[in-house]
Amino acid sequence: MEADTQMDLGQINGVYGEVGGLPTPVAAHVSEEQLPELRIYTVSAEWSQRDPVRGSRLHFSQQWTVIADSNNHKSIKTVLPPGPCVHVCAELLTALSPIRGLRALIRETCGHQLLEIWDHYGLRKCLNLTALDKHGRVYDDAQFGCLSWSDCENRLLYVAEKNKFMETNDGESLCGKDRRVYCEDWGEGLSNKSVAVICVVNLQNGHINVLQGVPPDVSPGQALWACSSQSVIFVGWYHEPFRLGLKFCSNRRSALFKLDMDGNCECLSGDNVSVSCPRLSPDGSTLIYRQGRVFGPHSQCLSLQQLDLRSGKTSTLLDVVDRPQAGEFAGVYEALPSSCWSEDSQRIVFSSPRRNWKRSSKVTSLSDSLSALPRLYGSWKLLTIQNDLMVVCCSSPNIPPTLLVGFLPLAGEAVTWRTLQPPIRTFDFHWTVLDVTPPPEEDNTHYSGLDFGAILVKPSRYLHEAKIPLVVYIHGGPHSQFPVEWNCTTAGLAKLGFAVLMVNYRGSTGFGQDSILSLISHIGSQDVKDVQRAVLTALQTDNTLDPKRLAVIGGSHGGFLSCHLVGQYPEFYRACAARNPVINAATLLGTSDIVDWRYSSMGFQYSYDQIPTAEALAAMLEKSPIIHAAQIKAPVLLMLGGRDKRVSPHQGLELYKALKSRALPVRLLWFPDDGHSLSRVDTQADCFLNTVLWMQQHV
Structure with a gap:
């Protein structure tokens, strides 16, 4: 028995190493060189790859030379x-200058942050930003971070934490306070x-x-x-009267x-309003940016605004799409690429969810679609467009x-389209997209007629003659989605003989604003019924x-729905992770960094001075999985991050105790150094291994 267990562990770890260790492109850049008879384009891409030996992610770069026709x-x-x-080591931010191709990067080494400038002859300049002590740590996250060259290429712009020794607005230094x-x-x-500051x-x-x-x-x-580098444009997030969680939230004032x-x-x-992703046209005349509502769903369909910097006039380039027509543009949901303008400053290119797919759009005064990629690929994401050459990441x-x-x-x-490099390998999976229409009794009377989708992935060759066990995989958010793209968890499960159903219930992005709004005040019921x-x-x-071997898995709101399903349908599912x-x-209300969503999801209007009421607390409890805990029969595996600020780990502990007191099979994994996304490389490998073992044991 012990030998069999060890073999199973080796097989599972081997499969996860195979699918989880594949690299993913995260950024790209294009530079152009004009020769007498040729145009030469250099495409640089940065990739991210899990390294289980180091227990961290590696970054590496790769370059291609693209030769274009001299006449066309x-x-x-x-x-x-x-x-x-x-191998790219310890780089936090990087940017190429627009004319001479100088490379600026901010690197962290030995506890110091360095600003380096590289040219064709090597390292040109290095500044120790930490030793200069003008500010705190440079921000390298997707929310605040930036590194921008001036037109003259003599100045660089970035955002950093305010120095604790700098004076505050009341004239006192931060270090002088308690x-x-x-x-x-x-x-x-x-x-x-x-406290962020802009640095030049x-x-x-x-x-x-x-x-x-x-x-x-x-x-x-x-x-x-x-304005020819005479001024700076930035997004400012209001932090008074207090800060709310910002990550994954496009609804912050x-x-x-x-x-x-x-x-x-x-x-x-x-x-x-809420704004984000300002992108300046190559001729410097026009700025586009995303705009949305404040509060309500923390991820929603956004409009695309256009600001003429010469006249100061703002107009709506793309409005919010309430309910997209079949095959039509479904709205803006994701961040715009850092470079998204055409060379002539007349068109914008970006990718955005469209039902279960992720597709491209180009915009003039109205939206229209680029020609489809080869049918080989399910979805694509634009990484950059420079000199009108698009670099896209494709997968299925x-x-x-x-x-x-x-x-x-x-x-x-x-x-x-031309492939820069074929995929390292493909997998023998079969996948299909399902369109699901709720029956009349499950229709939303305020947003009638909405449907949703799901993606079914299964091994083409079955490991046994018997039917295939099905793992129902539910995304979090709730306002996010599973596009038809590569997912290493799904691939690993399929490789091990499971079919996987990834559900985009009503409220998922890519189906229009009506779908998102339909979930408000209906969480724990509409989304559960949809799955x-x-x-x-x-x-x-x-x-x-x-149908007799079903399991359900998910994280965050996906975990919320997983626990609801095994509680509301106790005879249906055999296991839950x-x-x-x-x-x-x-009980989450007072501990979450997005307290506004706790009210909005229940249909209550939120304000900063909100005081909990018995009515609000009762509504929250009524829509929570804990009220169905006594009906749960399926074994439950819980995986909790000790540093989670969005969903306190005490949430999972509450269910753990409720099940444990009833002598129901429950197991809890505690990751003290991880947060809400459980994103550490060693954590992800551990979660996959334990999830599969749990499925094998109980399904």
Whole structure:
């Protein structure tokens, strides 16, 4: 028995190493060189890869040479084989200058942050930002972080934590105050971010200037140069009366600001809105940015705004899509690529969910779709477009991420895509997309007629003659989605003989704003019924699935739904594995960094001065899985992060105790150094291994 267990462990770890160790592209850059008879494009890509030996993620870069036709530079003649991959070590931010191709990077080594400038001859300049002590740590996260070259290439712009020795607005230095005074941060995943400042470094003399004039009630981020580098445009998030969690939340009150070098600051956007992702056109005349509502769903369909910097006029380029028509553009949900403009400053290119797919869009005055990628791929994501050359990441549930390039076509023309490098390997999985329509009794009367989707992935060759066990995989959010793309958890389960059903219940992104709003005040019921309906649909349409061997897994809101399902349908599921699940929304209220969502999800209007009421607490309890705990029969595996600020680990502990007291099979894994996403490499491997062992034991 012990030998069999060891063999199983080895097999599971081997499969996870195979699917989880595949690299994923995270960024790309294009530079162009004009020769007498050729146009040469250099495409650089940065990849991320799990390394189980180090227990961390490695980053490496790779380069390709793309040769375009001399007569028609929008036609690719050939793509030369790439050079060897180069390990990128301890780089936090990097940016190439627009003219001379200088490379700026901020690197962390031995507890110090260094700003390095590299040219074609080697290291040109190095500044020890930590030793200069003009500010705290440089922000390298996706929420605030930026590194931007000025037009003259003599200055760099970035955002950092305010130096604790700098004076505050009342004239007193932070270090002069009581060190025990509580210091707010921006919540889950941003706990080391509190007071941000915009910094400009003069590369000629090495002087760092912390810009003055940022309104005291906002935290700046996503900064970029504008007006021939005479001013800075940035997003400012309002942090008064107190900060709310910002990660994964596009509904925080914020505004677009312009700040000149003399400290004069001007607000460019509306007051009570949420803005993000400012992107300046190549000619410097037009700024686009995302805009949404404050509060309500923390991820929602956003509009795309266009600001003419010469006239100061703002117009809506793409409005919120309430209910997309079949095959039509479904709205803006995700961050825009850092480079998304066409060379002529007339078009914008980005990728966005469209039902269960992730597709491309190009925008002039109205949205229209680029030609589809080869059917081989389910979804794609634009990494960059520069000099009209697009670099996209493509994948499917059975094909790991790979890179394609193609020039942005003229109106009415198709894109000719070229593969930079084929996938390392493909997998023998079968996948299909299911469209699910709720029956009349499950329709939402306020948002009638909505449907949703699911993706079924299963091994093409069964390990046994019997029917295939099905794992129901539920995404968190709840306002996010499973697109038809590579997912290493799904691939690992399919490789081990499980079918996997990934459900995009009503409220998922990509189905329009009506779908998102339909879930408000209906969590714990509409979303639970949707998942169950998707499972029944899959079982009815595919007779290779075993209805007697069903398990359910998910994290955060996906864990919330997993625990609901085994409680509301106790005879249906054989096992459950939940990561950082919401178990009791009433007891979560005072511990979550996104307290506003705890009210909004129940249909209550939120305000900062909100005081809990018996009515609100009763509604939260009523919609929580804990009220069904006594009906649970399926064995439950709980995986909790000790540093989770979004869903306190005491949520999972509450269910653990409820099940344990009833002598029900329950197991709890505690990861003291991990947060809500359980994103550490060793944690993810541990969670996958234990989830599979739990499924094998009970399913």
